[in-house]
Amino acid sequence: MVVRPRSAVIAAPDAFPPAGVTAIVFDVVGTLVEPAVTVADTYAAAGKRQGVDLDPATVARRFATAWRRQESIDAVAAIPFATSRDRERERWREIVTDVFGPGGATAAIFADLWAHFALPASWRTVRRGATLAQAAIDAGLVVAVASNFDERLLAIAPHLDPLARAAAVFPSSEIGWRKPAAEFFRHVERRLERRPDQLLYVGDDPDLDVTAAANAGWRSLLVG
Template sequence: MGEPMIRGVLLDVDDTLVDTRGAFRHALLRVADEYLDAGADPELVLAHWREDRSGWYRAHTRGEMSHREQRMRRANELHAAFGGEALDDAAYDIWDAGFERHFREGWRAFDDAVALLDALDGAGVVYGAVSNADTAYQEIKLAACGLQRVEMFVGVDTFGVGKPDPRVFLEGCARLNLSPDEVAYVGDEPDIDAGGAARAGLLGVWLDRPGTRRAGHDGAGLPARTARVESLSELLSALSR
Protein backbone atom coordinates (compact mmCIF):
# COMPACT_ATOMS: atom_id res chain seq x y z
CA MET A 1 0.00 0.00 0.00
CA GLY A 2 1.19 3.54 -0.74
CA GLU A 3 1.50 6.54 1.54
CA PRO A 4 -1.76 7.89 3.03
CA MET A 5 -3.33 10.80 1.17
CA ILE A 6 -2.48 14.23 2.61
CA ARG A 7 -5.78 15.80 3.65
CA GLY A 8 -4.53 18.62 5.86
CA VAL A 9 -1.65 21.10 6.05
CA LEU A 10 -0.16 22.75 9.11
CA LEU A 11 1.75 25.93 8.39
CA ASP A 12 4.58 27.71 10.13
CA VAL A 13 4.05 31.48 10.26
CA ASP A 14 7.42 33.25 10.42
CA ASP A 15 9.44 33.09 7.21
CA THR A 16 6.85 30.71 5.76
CA LEU A 17 3.67 32.76 5.40
CA VAL A 18 5.10 36.06 6.66
CA ASP A 19 8.41 37.61 5.60
CA THR A 20 9.72 37.90 9.14
CA ARG A 21 13.30 38.15 7.91
CA GLY A 22 12.33 41.32 6.03
CA ALA A 23 10.53 42.67 9.11
CA PHE A 24 13.59 42.04 11.27
CA ARG A 25 15.75 43.80 8.71
CA HIS A 26 13.41 46.81 8.82
CA ALA A 27 13.57 46.95 12.62
CA LEU A 28 17.30 46.30 12.88
CA LEU A 29 18.13 49.11 10.46
CA ARG A 30 16.47 51.50 12.91
CA VAL A 31 18.26 49.88 15.84
CA ALA A 32 21.58 50.25 14.04
CA ASP A 33 20.94 53.93 13.34
CA GLU A 34 20.07 54.67 16.95
CA TYR A 35 22.23 52.32 19.01
CA LEU A 36 25.10 50.75 17.09
CA ASP A 37 28.41 51.99 15.71
CA ALA A 38 28.17 54.11 12.60
CA GLY A 39 28.87 52.06 9.51
CA ALA A 40 27.64 48.74 10.89
CA ASP A 41 26.82 46.54 7.91
CA PRO A 42 23.04 45.99 8.02
CA GLU A 43 23.33 42.55 6.43
CA LEU A 44 25.81 41.45 9.09
CA VAL A 45 23.54 42.87 11.79
CA LEU A 46 20.61 40.92 10.35
CA ALA A 47 22.65 37.73 10.01
CA HIS A 48 23.84 38.03 13.62
CA TRP A 49 20.26 38.42 14.86
CA ARG A 50 18.87 35.56 12.80
CA GLU A 51 21.69 33.14 13.63
CA ASP A 52 21.18 33.64 17.39
CA ARG A 53 24.39 31.73 17.99
CA SER A 54 23.79 31.35 21.72
CA GLY A 55 20.42 29.76 21.03
CA TRP A 56 18.37 32.06 23.25
CA TYR A 57 15.20 31.83 21.18
CA ARG A 58 15.32 28.04 21.10
CA ALA A 59 15.85 28.07 24.87
CA HIS A 60 12.63 30.07 25.07
CA THR A 61 10.80 27.50 22.93
CA ARG A 62 12.04 24.76 25.27
CA GLY A 63 10.38 26.62 28.15
CA GLU A 64 13.68 27.65 29.75
CA MET A 65 13.19 31.44 29.68
CA SER A 66 10.59 34.09 28.90
CA HIS A 67 10.25 35.83 25.56
CA ARG A 68 11.45 39.06 27.19
CA GLU A 69 14.57 37.41 28.60
CA GLN A 70 15.57 35.81 25.31
CA ARG A 71 15.09 39.03 23.35
CA MET A 72 17.00 41.11 25.92
CA ARG A 73 19.90 38.67 25.79
CA ARG A 74 19.91 38.78 22.00
CA ALA A 75 19.77 42.58 22.04
CA ASN A 76 22.76 42.80 24.36
CA GLU A 77 24.74 40.30 22.29
CA LEU A 78 23.95 42.37 19.20
CA HIS A 79 25.15 45.54 20.94
CA ALA A 80 28.32 43.82 22.13
CA ALA A 81 29.09 42.67 18.58
CA PHE A 82 28.41 46.02 16.88
CA GLY A 83 29.47 48.66 19.37
CA GLY A 84 26.25 49.37 21.24
CA GLU A 85 26.03 50.05 24.97
CA ALA A 86 24.86 47.34 27.36
CA LEU A 87 21.15 47.53 28.12
CA ASP A 88 19.85 47.27 31.66
CA ASP A 89 16.18 46.53 32.31
CA ALA A 90 15.00 50.12 31.93
CA ALA A 91 17.08 50.78 28.81
CA TYR A 92 15.96 47.51 27.28
CA ASP A 93 12.29 48.38 27.77
CA ILE A 94 12.81 51.53 25.70
CA TRP A 95 14.85 49.62 23.12
CA ASP A 96 12.23 46.91 22.80
CA ALA A 97 9.32 49.33 22.43
CA GLY A 98 11.05 50.89 19.43
CA PHE A 99 12.18 47.58 18.02
CA GLU A 100 8.69 46.09 18.25
CA ARG A 101 7.10 49.14 16.61
CA HIS A 102 9.47 48.97 13.65
CA PHE A 103 9.19 45.18 13.49
CA ARG A 104 5.41 45.37 13.12
CA GLU A 105 5.76 48.06 10.47
CA GLY A 106 7.70 45.52 8.40
CA TRP A 107 5.21 42.65 8.57
CA ARG A 108 4.27 41.48 5.07
CA ALA A 109 2.85 38.24 3.68
CA PHE A 110 4.97 36.50 1.08
CA ASP A 111 3.63 36.86 -2.45
CA ASP A 112 2.87 33.12 -2.62
CA ALA A 113 1.00 32.90 0.70
CA VAL A 114 -2.51 33.93 -0.36
CA ALA A 115 -2.22 31.90 -3.57
CA LEU A 116 -1.40 28.82 -1.48
CA LEU A 117 -4.43 29.34 0.75
CA ASP A 118 -6.64 29.76 -2.32
CA ALA A 119 -5.23 26.55 -3.78
CA LEU A 120 -5.76 24.63 -0.53
CA ASP A 121 -9.33 25.91 -0.30
CA GLY A 122 -9.94 24.91 -3.90
CA ALA A 123 -8.54 21.44 -3.32
CA GLY A 124 -10.56 20.93 -0.14
CA VAL A 125 -7.42 20.62 2.00
CA VAL A 126 -7.91 21.89 5.55
CA TYR A 127 -5.17 23.93 7.19
CA GLY A 128 -4.07 25.86 10.25
CA ALA A 129 -0.93 27.26 11.85
CA VAL A 130 1.51 25.88 14.42
CA SER A 131 4.15 28.35 15.53
CA ASN A 132 6.92 28.84 18.07
CA ALA A 133 5.55 32.25 19.05
CA ASP A 134 2.60 33.07 21.31
CA THR A 135 -0.80 32.32 19.83
CA ALA A 136 -2.34 35.77 20.35
CA TYR A 137 0.73 37.51 18.93
CA GLN A 138 0.66 35.38 15.79
CA GLU A 139 -3.07 35.99 15.36
CA ILE A 140 -2.33 39.74 15.30
CA LYS A 141 0.48 39.17 12.79
CA LEU A 142 -1.62 37.02 10.48
CA ALA A 143 -4.48 39.54 10.53
CA ALA A 144 -2.08 42.43 9.83
CA CYS A 145 -0.81 40.55 6.78
CA GLY A 146 -4.26 39.71 5.41
CA LEU A 147 -3.96 36.05 6.40
CA GLN A 148 -6.64 35.95 9.08
CA ARG A 149 -8.33 32.93 7.49
CA VAL A 150 -5.40 30.87 8.82
CA GLU A 151 -6.48 29.74 12.27
CA MET A 152 -3.74 29.63 14.89
CA PHE A 153 -3.93 26.17 16.43
CA VAL A 154 -0.81 25.94 18.56
CA GLY A 155 1.68 28.49 19.89
CA VAL A 156 4.56 28.18 22.30
CA ASP A 157 2.11 29.14 25.06
CA THR A 158 -0.10 26.09 24.43
CA PHE A 159 2.20 23.59 26.17
CA GLY A 160 4.94 25.95 27.37
CA VAL A 161 7.29 24.52 24.72
CA GLY A 162 7.49 24.72 20.95
CA LYS A 163 8.68 22.74 17.96
CA PRO A 164 10.22 20.19 17.61
CA ASP A 165 8.33 18.80 20.62
CA PRO A 166 5.94 16.26 19.04
CA ARG A 167 3.02 17.48 21.15
CA VAL A 168 2.69 20.68 19.16
CA PHE A 169 2.47 18.85 15.84
CA LEU A 170 0.06 16.25 17.19
CA GLU A 171 -2.18 18.91 18.69
CA GLY A 172 -2.31 20.63 15.31
CA CYS A 173 -3.38 17.36 13.71
CA ALA A 174 -6.05 16.90 16.37
CA ARG A 175 -7.41 20.38 15.61
CA LEU A 176 -7.73 19.32 11.96
CA ASN A 177 -9.45 16.09 13.06
CA LEU A 178 -6.89 14.11 11.09
CA SER A 179 -4.29 11.50 11.91
CA PRO A 180 -0.63 12.62 11.66
CA ASP A 181 0.01 10.52 8.54
CA GLU A 182 -2.70 12.51 6.74
CA VAL A 183 -1.07 15.87 7.52
CA ALA A 184 1.89 17.80 6.11
CA TYR A 185 3.75 20.44 8.09
CA VAL A 186 5.46 23.23 6.15
CA GLY A 187 8.17 25.43 7.61
CA ASP A 188 11.45 27.14 6.80
CA GLU A 189 13.71 25.37 9.32
CA PRO A 190 14.76 21.89 8.26
CA ASP A 191 15.47 20.52 11.72
CA ILE A 192 12.63 21.79 13.91
CA ASP A 193 10.02 22.08 11.13
CA ALA A 194 10.44 19.32 8.55
CA GLY A 195 12.48 17.06 10.79
CA GLY A 196 10.37 17.60 13.89
CA ALA A 197 7.14 17.02 11.98
CA ALA A 198 8.42 13.83 10.35
CA ARG A 199 9.53 12.44 13.71
CA ALA A 200 6.01 13.11 15.02
CA GLY A 201 4.53 11.07 12.17
CA LEU A 202 3.60 13.85 9.72
CA LEU A 203 5.01 14.58 6.29
CA GLY A 204 7.63 17.26 6.95
CA VAL A 205 8.09 19.84 4.20
CA TRP A 206 11.11 22.13 4.29
CA LEU A 207 10.46 25.49 2.61
CA ASP A 208 13.93 26.44 1.39
CA ARG A 209 13.39 29.81 -0.24
CA PRO A 210 16.38 30.78 -2.44
CA GLY A 211 18.69 33.31 -0.79
CA THR A 212 17.16 33.08 2.68
CA ARG A 213 18.72 29.92 4.12
CA ARG A 214 20.32 30.45 7.54
CA ALA A 215 23.88 29.37 8.27
CA GLY A 216 24.05 25.67 9.04
CA HIS A 217 20.57 24.92 7.68
CA ASP A 218 21.50 22.56 4.86
CA GLY A 219 18.91 19.87 5.52
CA ALA A 220 21.52 17.21 6.27
CA GLY A 221 20.31 14.29 8.33
CA LEU A 222 16.59 14.80 7.79
CA PRO A 223 14.53 11.68 8.54
CA ALA A 224 12.44 9.79 6.02
CA ARG A 225 9.07 11.25 4.96
CA THR A 226 10.33 14.75 4.33
CA ALA A 227 10.23 16.88 1.20
CA ARG A 228 11.83 20.14 0.09
CA VAL A 229 10.23 22.98 -1.87
CA GLU A 230 11.55 26.41 -2.81
CA SER A 231 8.16 28.14 -2.91
CA LEU A 232 4.70 27.64 -1.47
CA SER A 233 3.51 27.42 -5.07
CA GLU A 234 5.26 24.03 -5.27
CA LEU A 235 3.51 22.57 -2.25
CA LEU A 236 0.44 20.94 -3.78
CA SER A 237 2.48 19.19 -6.45
CA ALA A 238 4.95 18.01 -3.79
CA LEU A 239 2.09 16.54 -1.75
CA SER A 240 0.80 14.56 -4.72
CA ARG A 241 4.07 12.80 -5.47
Protein backbone atom coordinates in the same frame (compact mmCIF):
# COMPACT_ATOMS: atom_id res chain seq x y z
CA MET B 1 -5.67 23.52 -8.74
CA VAL B 2 -2.45 21.52 -8.76
CA VAL B 3 0.71 23.20 -7.53
CA ARG B 4 4.03 21.48 -7.98
CA PRO B 5 6.26 22.07 -4.95
CA ARG B 6 9.93 22.81 -5.67
CA SER B 7 11.01 20.15 -3.21
CA ALA B 8 9.03 17.62 -1.30
CA VAL B 9 9.29 15.05 1.45
CA ILE B 10 5.90 13.52 0.82
CA ALA B 11 4.60 10.26 -0.60
CA ALA B 12 3.48 11.79 -3.92
CA PRO B 13 5.82 14.73 -4.50
CA ASP B 14 4.16 15.74 -7.77
CA ALA B 15 0.76 16.47 -6.21
CA PHE B 16 -0.32 19.13 -3.77
CA PRO B 17 -2.13 18.54 -1.55
CA PRO B 18 -1.02 14.90 -1.23
CA ALA B 19 -3.70 12.20 -1.07
CA GLY B 20 -4.94 11.33 2.40
CA VAL B 21 -4.07 14.68 3.92
CA THR B 22 -7.09 16.49 5.35
CA ALA B 23 -5.40 19.42 7.06
CA ILE B 24 -2.31 21.43 6.21
CA VAL B 25 -0.42 23.32 8.87
CA PHE B 26 1.98 26.05 7.81
CA ASP B 27 5.04 27.51 9.45
CA VAL B 28 4.76 31.32 9.50
CA VAL B 29 8.04 33.25 9.19
CA GLY B 30 9.83 32.50 5.93
CA THR B 31 6.95 30.33 4.74
CA LEU B 32 3.81 32.53 4.64
CA VAL B 33 5.20 35.93 5.65
CA GLU B 34 8.58 37.62 6.05
CA PRO B 35 9.76 40.91 7.56
CA ALA B 36 8.87 43.82 5.24
CA VAL B 37 12.28 45.30 6.06
CA THR B 38 15.20 42.98 6.86
CA VAL B 39 15.79 42.18 10.51
CA ALA B 40 19.29 43.69 10.29
CA ASP B 41 18.01 47.00 8.89
CA THR B 42 15.11 47.08 11.36
CA TYR B 43 17.41 46.52 14.34
CA ALA B 44 19.92 49.10 13.07
CA ALA B 45 17.14 51.69 12.68
CA ALA B 46 15.77 50.95 16.17
CA GLY B 47 19.27 51.37 17.59
CA LYS B 48 19.71 54.67 15.80
CA ARG B 49 16.46 56.01 17.27
CA GLN B 50 18.01 55.44 20.72
CA GLY B 51 21.36 56.96 19.74
CA VAL B 52 23.16 53.64 19.17
CA ASP B 53 24.94 53.31 15.82
CA LEU B 54 25.39 49.73 14.67
CA ASP B 55 25.76 48.86 10.99
CA PRO B 56 23.36 46.22 9.58
CA ALA B 57 26.17 43.76 8.79
CA THR B 58 27.27 43.74 12.43
CA VAL B 59 23.65 43.40 13.52
CA ALA B 60 23.16 40.44 11.18
CA ARG B 61 26.24 38.65 12.50
CA ARG B 62 25.39 39.24 16.17
CA PHE B 63 21.72 38.38 15.61
CA ALA B 64 22.58 35.00 14.07
CA THR B 65 24.80 34.13 17.04
CA ALA B 66 22.23 35.38 19.55
CA TRP B 67 19.44 33.41 17.86
CA ARG B 68 21.48 30.19 18.00
CA ARG B 69 22.32 30.83 21.66
CA GLN B 70 18.62 31.01 22.55
CA GLU B 71 17.87 27.83 20.59
CA SER B 72 20.67 26.10 22.53
CA ILE B 73 19.23 27.29 25.85
CA ASP B 74 15.89 25.71 24.94
CA ALA B 75 17.53 22.48 23.74
CA VAL B 76 19.40 21.86 27.02
CA ALA B 77 16.64 23.09 29.37
CA ALA B 78 15.32 20.71 32.07
CA ILE B 79 12.23 20.31 29.85
CA PRO B 80 13.62 20.88 26.35
CA PHE B 81 11.62 23.24 24.10
CA ALA B 82 8.92 23.92 26.68
CA THR B 83 7.92 27.57 26.43
CA SER B 84 5.57 30.29 27.65
CA ARG B 85 4.76 33.95 27.01
CA ASP B 86 7.43 34.90 29.55
CA ARG B 87 10.05 32.66 27.96
CA GLU B 88 9.35 34.03 24.47
CA ARG B 89 9.58 37.63 25.63
CA GLU B 90 12.80 36.82 27.48
CA ARG B 91 14.21 35.18 24.33
CA TRP B 92 13.81 38.42 22.40
CA ARG B 93 15.04 40.59 25.26
CA GLU B 94 18.22 38.51 25.40
CA ILE B 95 18.68 38.55 21.63
CA VAL B 96 18.39 42.35 21.58
CA THR B 97 20.83 42.54 24.52
CA ASP B 98 23.31 40.25 22.73
CA VAL B 99 23.10 42.46 19.63
CA PHE B 100 23.36 45.88 21.30
CA GLY B 101 25.09 45.05 24.57
CA PRO B 102 23.70 45.60 28.09
CA GLY B 103 23.85 49.41 27.85
CA GLY B 104 21.19 51.81 29.05
CA ALA B 105 19.54 52.13 25.62
CA THR B 106 18.91 48.42 25.21
CA ALA B 107 15.64 48.33 27.16
CA ALA B 108 14.19 51.04 24.93
CA ILE B 109 15.47 49.34 21.77
CA PHE B 110 13.88 46.07 22.90
CA ALA B 111 10.52 47.79 23.57
CA ASP B 112 10.70 49.45 20.13
CA LEU B 113 11.46 46.17 18.33
CA TRP B 114 8.89 44.17 20.29
CA ALA B 115 6.19 46.67 19.26
CA HIS B 116 7.47 46.86 15.68
CA PHE B 117 7.19 43.14 14.99
CA ALA B 118 3.70 43.08 16.57
CA LEU B 119 2.39 45.25 13.72
CA PRO B 120 0.90 43.61 10.61
CA ALA B 121 2.53 46.35 8.49
CA SER B 122 5.97 45.12 9.57
CA TRP B 123 5.39 41.90 7.62
CA ARG B 124 4.74 41.02 3.99
CA THR B 125 3.30 38.02 2.22
CA VAL B 126 5.52 35.27 0.81
CA ARG B 127 3.85 34.66 -2.54
CA ARG B 128 4.75 30.98 -2.84
CA GLY B 129 3.37 30.18 0.61
CA ALA B 130 0.18 32.10 -0.11
CA THR B 131 -0.28 30.12 -3.33
CA LEU B 132 0.07 26.81 -1.48
CA ALA B 133 -2.32 27.91 1.27
CA GLN B 134 -4.94 28.92 -1.28
CA ALA B 135 -4.47 25.64 -3.19
CA ALA B 136 -5.16 23.76 0.04
CA ILE B 137 -8.27 25.84 0.76
CA ASP B 138 -9.51 25.37 -2.81
CA ALA B 139 -9.06 21.60 -2.36
CA GLY B 140 -11.37 21.75 0.66
CA LEU B 141 -8.69 21.13 3.27
CA VAL B 142 -8.41 22.76 6.67
CA VAL B 143 -5.54 25.25 6.71
CA ALA B 144 -3.91 26.27 9.99
CA VAL B 145 -0.68 27.92 11.07
CA ALA B 146 1.55 26.73 13.91
CA SER B 147 4.67 28.69 14.67
CA ASN B 148 7.53 29.29 17.06
CA PHE B 149 6.32 32.92 16.94
CA ASP B 150 4.74 34.11 20.20
CA GLU B 151 1.31 35.47 21.11
CA ARG B 152 1.83 38.58 18.95
CA LEU B 153 0.93 36.31 16.05
CA LEU B 154 -2.70 36.19 17.27
CA ALA B 155 -3.10 39.95 16.80
CA ILE B 156 -1.22 40.05 13.49
CA ALA B 157 -2.86 37.10 11.73
CA PRO B 158 -6.36 38.56 11.10
CA HIS B 159 -4.81 41.54 9.29
CA LEU B 160 -2.12 39.87 7.20
CA ASP B 161 -2.53 37.77 4.07
CA PRO B 162 -2.37 34.77 3.85
CA LEU B 163 -2.47 34.27 7.65
CA ALA B 164 -6.00 35.67 7.69
CA ARG B 165 -7.14 32.73 5.55
CA ALA B 166 -6.11 30.19 8.23
CA ALA B 167 -8.88 28.49 10.20
CA ALA B 168 -6.69 28.30 13.31
CA VAL B 169 -3.52 29.97 14.63
CA PHE B 170 -1.23 28.18 17.09
CA PRO B 171 1.68 30.24 18.49
CA SER B 172 4.31 28.37 20.52
CA SER B 173 3.76 30.56 23.58
CA GLU B 174 0.10 29.46 23.68
CA ILE B 175 0.85 25.78 22.93
CA GLY B 176 3.51 25.71 25.65
CA TRP B 177 6.01 24.01 23.33
CA ARG B 178 8.32 25.05 20.49
CA LYS B 179 9.33 23.11 17.45
CA PRO B 180 11.07 20.67 17.22
CA ALA B 181 9.30 19.17 20.30
CA ALA B 182 6.89 16.37 19.42
CA GLU B 183 4.46 17.89 21.94
CA PHE B 184 4.13 20.93 19.65
CA PHE B 185 2.71 18.70 16.92
CA ARG B 186 0.62 16.59 19.33
CA HIS B 187 -1.12 19.75 20.55
CA VAL B 188 -2.06 20.76 17.01
CA GLU B 189 -3.31 17.24 16.25
CA ARG B 190 -5.65 17.37 19.23
CA ARG B 191 -6.93 20.83 18.41
CA LEU B 192 -7.57 19.95 14.76
CA GLU B 193 -8.90 16.48 15.69
CA ARG B 194 -6.67 14.76 13.14
CA ARG B 195 -4.34 11.75 13.14
CA PRO B 196 -0.67 12.41 12.35
CA ASP B 197 -0.97 10.76 8.91
CA GLN B 198 -3.79 13.17 7.97
CA LEU B 199 -1.57 16.18 8.56
CA LEU B 200 1.00 17.88 6.35
CA TYR B 201 3.39 20.48 7.76
CA VAL B 202 4.78 23.03 5.31
CA GLY B 203 7.83 25.08 6.25
CA ASP B 204 11.13 26.61 5.19
CA ASP B 205 13.39 25.04 7.84
CA PRO B 206 14.74 21.55 7.04
CA ASP B 207 15.21 20.69 10.72
CA LEU B 208 12.57 22.55 12.75
CA ASP B 209 9.83 22.09 10.15
CA VAL B 210 10.45 19.09 7.89
CA THR B 211 12.40 16.73 10.13
CA ALA B 212 10.53 17.66 13.31
CA ALA B 213 7.12 17.10 11.69
CA ALA B 214 8.25 13.82 10.14
CA ASN B 215 9.52 12.67 13.56
CA ALA B 216 6.02 13.36 14.90
CA GLY B 217 4.56 11.08 12.22
CA TRP B 218 3.30 13.89 9.99
CA ARG B 219 3.99 14.36 6.34
CA SER B 220 6.12 17.40 5.66
CA LEU B 221 7.07 19.65 2.81
CA LEU B 222 10.05 21.99 2.47
CA VAL B 223 9.44 25.27 0.68
CA GLY B 224 11.59 28.31 0.11
